[in-house]
């Protein structure tokens with residue numbers, strides 16, 4: 537029987553778990569909160585409850601799993617991923633896994649001025665959020681190479697799916713950048729991402745990076761307009777970039793800093809992926 541650990545078993549982790557359980561795998565999920573632990577129990581996922589911000593290295597038994605998916609985000613402050621560091625330290629004490637699959641983000645590329653990019657694009661994160669992700673990637677790679685563990689890094693853009701659409705923002709009438717100023721944004725549907733995670737764990741090749749995207753980027757304003765249209769909500773007002781700096785939160789502004797279009801050819805070819813939702817319209821229809 538496969539023995540699988542999903543570190544940060546939330547929205548995507550539970551979808552991955554369901555796919556693995558369907559083929560008979562025994563899945564354990566690491567979460568921080570009691571509420572999340574209850575959700576895992578309901579899905580018959582074994583629970584490891586630990587807070588990677590405070591757990592000592594022996595506080596949770598993370599070793600003995602053949603396959604580890606790592607989906608916990610870095611902390612929201614600083615330039616490093618202390619959670620990844622704590623987890624890898626915990627792994628140090630036992631038998632290492634066969635392979636680790638990590639969900640990183642496309643923010644590690646920084647601003648590419650709207651260019652199409654493949655995995656050969658140099659990393660150049662422009663935000664602390666991006667630098668923390670790159671720190672996590674680098675720690676994972678170094679640890680895995682030291683311990684003879686296979687690794688796969690998935691650089692993931694905006695995830696959308698049931699419960700993951702900006703409907704509250706649209707209802708609130710929060711403005712968006714006028715289309716001429718809006719950066720390119722890339723997306724992937726949650727169910728396709730879950731399938732990609734499983735394929736990344738199963739595939740023959742290892743020690744590599746994949747850009748994850750449905751291959752149909754558009755500008756961010758177009759995204760909000762299409763979601764509004766599909767949900768029957770009014771389109772949000774458009775504002776210029778100078779005004780956005782006054783009106784939008786720093787968090788929102790950080791997502792407007794980078795513009796790139798992600799090529800997904802390597803993903804589709806090497807992982808043999810056929811996307812269920814190859815573009816936003818297909819995903820929104822569902």
Ligand SMILES: NC(=O)c1ccc[n+]([C@@H]2O[C@H](COP(=O)([O-])OP(=O)(O)OC[C@H]3O[C@@H](n4cnc5c(N)ncnc54)[C@H](OP(=O)(O)O)[C@@H]3O)[C@@H](O)[C@H]2O)c1
Pocket residue numbers: 543544545546547548549566567568569570572573586587588589607608609610619639640641642692693694695696
């Ligand atoms: N949203 C996007 O568009 C997007 C884009 C690219 C990448 N990502 C990344 O993709 C990954 C998966 O996303 P998701 O939607 O599945 O995230 P999610 O639902 O928020 O799940 C995150 C999981 O990490 C756990 N976690 C967080 N802090 C922890 C800590 N200190 N110690 C232990 N566990 C901790 C959470 O446990 P509790 O629930 O108990 O706190 C939860 O199970 C995340 O890293 C996310 O940042 C997201």
